[in-house]
Amino acid sequence: MKDLLEKLIGLIPxxxxxxxxxxxxxxxxxxxxxxxxxxxxxxxxxxxxxSFLISGVLTIPLSRGDPLLELGVDGVFVLICVxxxxxxxxxxxxxxxxxxxxxxxxxxxxxYAGILKLLEASLYLCTMGTIRATDPALYKEIYDAAYGxxxxxxxxxxxxxxxxxxxxxxxLWVQAVGYGAILIWIFVGWGAYREINRLSRVRSTMAGLLFxxxxxxVAAFVFLIANALVK
Numbered sequence: 001m002k003d004l005l006e007k008l009i010g011l012i013p014x015x016x017x018x019x020x021x022x023x024x025x026x027x028x029x030x031x032x033x034x035x036x037x038x039x040x041x042x043x044x045x046x047x048x049x050x051s052f053l054i055s056g057v058l059t060i061p062l063s064r065g066d067p068l069l070e071l072g073v074d075g076v077f078v079l080i081c082v083x084x085x086x087x088x089x090x091x092x093x094x095x096x097x098x099x100x101x102x103x104x105x106x107x108x109x110x111x112y113a114g115i116l117k118l119l120e121a122s123l124y125l126c127t128m129g130t131i132r133a134t135d136p137a138l139y140k141e142i143y144d145a146a147y148g149x150x151x152x153x154x155x156x157x158x159x160x161x162x163x164x165x166x167x168x169x170x171x172l173w174v175q176a177v178g179y180g181a182i183l184i185w186i187f188v189g190w191g192a193y194r195e196i197n198r199l200s201r202v203r204s205t206m207a208g209l210l211f212x213x214x215x216x217x218v219a220a221f222v223f224l225i226a227n228a229l230v231k
Contacts, residue, residue: 011046011049011050012050012054015046015047015050015051015054018043018047022047022111022115023115023185026111026112026115026185026188026189026192027188027189027191027192027195029111030107030108030111030189030192031192031195033107033111034104034107034196040104040107041103041104041106041107041110044106044107044108044109044110044111044114045110047110047111047114048082048110048111048113048114048117050114051113051114051115051117051118052074052075052078052114052117054118054121055117055118055120055121056070056071056074056121058121058122058125059121059124059125077225077226078117080222080225081222082109082110082113084218084221084222085113085215085218086106086109086113088211088214088215088218089109089193089211090102090105090109091210091214092207092208092210092211092214093105093193093197093199093207095206095207095210096197096199096203096204096206096207096210097197097199097203098193098196098197098199098203098207099197100193100196100197104196105193105196108192108193108196112186112189115185116182116186119178119181119182119185120182122178123174123175123178123179123182126174126178127171127174127175127178128142128143128171130167130170130171130174131167131168131171133167134166134167134170135165135166135167135168138162138165138167138168141154141158142154152223190204190208191204193207
């Protein structure tokens with residue numbers, strides 16, 4: 001585990017060379033990477049792995065217990081998420097008429113998953129930081145519920161109290177802005193899938209709607225996995 005982490009740390013400088021172009025112009029970045037002769041899927045996997053490492057380091061202050069153990073558990077969870085959502089995304093495009101090779105498809109998916117993982121970790125830190133700064137007692141309640149595997153029950157049973165809490169209300173605004181930015185980035189990057197599948201905008205929209213529908217059972221499955229891993 002330590003050797004793997006050391007190798008990933010050594011890849012961080014090259015990672016940042018790709019990060020900004022991918023965030024600011026995902027379609028252009030993907031087109032350039034796919035036209036390269038140097039094993040683009042391997043580079044995409046490395047990018048995803050380094051994104052996971054950086055996200056893990058960012059969230060260490062909010063962890064409890066052995067950080068390396070938690071990193072290993074999180075790694076399993078992220079792998080399940082990436083492959084689950086990648087599977088239904090590929091299925092959605094196939095149903096819509098896409099015929100791109102799976103290696104090319106996964107190259108885009110791994111790059112995008114790396115960005116989304118990094119954005120998710122940053123948004124989580126901002127959300128929890130907002131609550132902690134405005135209401136430390138509420139932060140402890142949410143923190144304990146999340147690590148006790150009772151997050152869903154906590155939010156359901158305390159919904160009225162939470163919505164009336166100023167700190168929690170502010171955190172909802174933080175989430176709204178964060179998720180809005182993520183959705184805009186996904187919308188911009190979606191065109192890369194359409195280009196490799198050579199489909200019309202109508203079929204691209206169809207693939208997006210199918211993916212949205214398929215997300216519900218996968219999200220439920222991922223939630224159960226996450227809940228089991230924190231117990």
